Amino acid sequence: MPQGKPAGVPCVQLNATLGCKLFGQPSRPAVCGQLQPALEMCGAHDDGGQHARLYLARLEELTRPR
């Protein structure tokens, strides 16, 4: 996304099954590959990604330009 991804807006590179259309390609933004899984982000239990989605939504809200 040339102007960056606005908070609360899904990335345009997500496909219908929420996979990244750029995965494995050089055009994938470096920051995407630098994001590493962590207990704080992923949570301690398999909840289908719910913990991570809430965590990332909170990060987006906290870093939203005012």
Ligand code: SF4
């Ligand atoms: S990995 Fe990056 S480019 Fe791919 S869908 Fe997620 S935010 Fe978009």
